[in-house]
Amino acid sequence: MRRLERWIITGISLVFLTSIFLYVRTGEEKSAGEEAQVASETRTQFPLVEVKEVIPDIILDIRYATADNFTGKVLYPSADCFLLEEAALALKAVQDDLKEQGFRLKIYDGYRPFSVQKKMWEVMPNPNYVADPQKGSMHNRGCAVDVGLADMEGRDVEMPTEFDNFTEKAHRDYQHLTADAIAHRRILKEAMERRGFASIRTEWWHFSFKASQNKPVLNIPFEAVKSVVPGRN
Ligand SMILES: [Zn+2]
Structure with missing residues (x-):
């Protein structure tokens, strides 16, 4: 039992x-x-993509991830470039066009969180060079990109000035330059405009993707973008 x-x-x-x-x-x-x-x-x-994923052979020189920028401060935690997907795809078309002419794009800046915009405005409260946080920058919308040209081996080619030169020498209509600098500035502008990017008067390197200019200002920190966007890290 x-x-x-x-x-x-x-x-x-x-x-x-x-x-x-x-x-x-x-x-x-x-x-x-x-x-x-x-x-x-x-x-x-999620609105942003990692540009290096879309355009693997693009050159990145993300200055705001270093102290080598006009603020003298490190503003980004990592040297990554994010853009709205439609802008990144248009930029890929630009890179493909340029490669046929023997050039590659070099990116200095793309998406910029709104909190960083406010820090830049504190250092440079001049709307000719830094968008007023009241309005927000196209960079905050993930549709502006700061770009220069390199050759196929990745070496810089001569441009009118270095990046973030806030003098009239960087203006689009400035002419007291070498023939090479003027030619490269024109090649870059024509390639960007052909794929839907607009240029501005005061910075030869700045372009924004026209179709995305009404998109909202974003304040997603880089760390949060990287946790969502499938990346290399
Ligand atoms: Zn810019």
């Missing part, structure tokens, strides 16, 4: 433990599946 009782108790315990195990396992699988779905939906809806 005692042996039978023991068998019954063992049997009941086994059934109980198995059902708990199955219940917990099913729950875990379900939540992992839900998480994966949320992550993939976030990626689909």
Whole structure:
């Protein structure tokens, strides 16, 4: 009799433990599946892409990730370039066009979180060079890019000035330059305009993708972008 009782108790315990195990396992699988779905939906809806993913042979020289910029401060935690997907795809078309002429694009800046815009405005409150945070920059919308030209080996070619030169020498109509600098400035502008980018009067390197200019200002930090955008890291 005692042996039978023991068998019954063992049997009941086994059934109980198995059902708990199955219940917990099913729950875990379900939540992992839900998480994966949320992550993939976030990626689909997320507005920014990593430019290096879209254009692997582009050259990055992200100055605001170093102190080598007009503020003298490191403003980005990593030397990455993000843009709205439509702008990144248009930029890829520019790079393909330029390669046929023996040039590659070199990027100095792309998407810029709004919090960084405010820091720049504190240093340079001049709307000719830094967009007033009241309006927000096209860089904050993920549709502006600061670019120069390099040759096929990645060496800089002569441009009117270095990046972020805030003098009239960087103005689009400035003419007291070498023939090479004028030619490269024109080649860059024509290539960008052909694919839907607009230039501005005061900076030869700045272009914004016209179709995206009404998009909202974003203040997503680089760290958060990198956690969503599938990247190299
Ligand atoms: Zn710019």
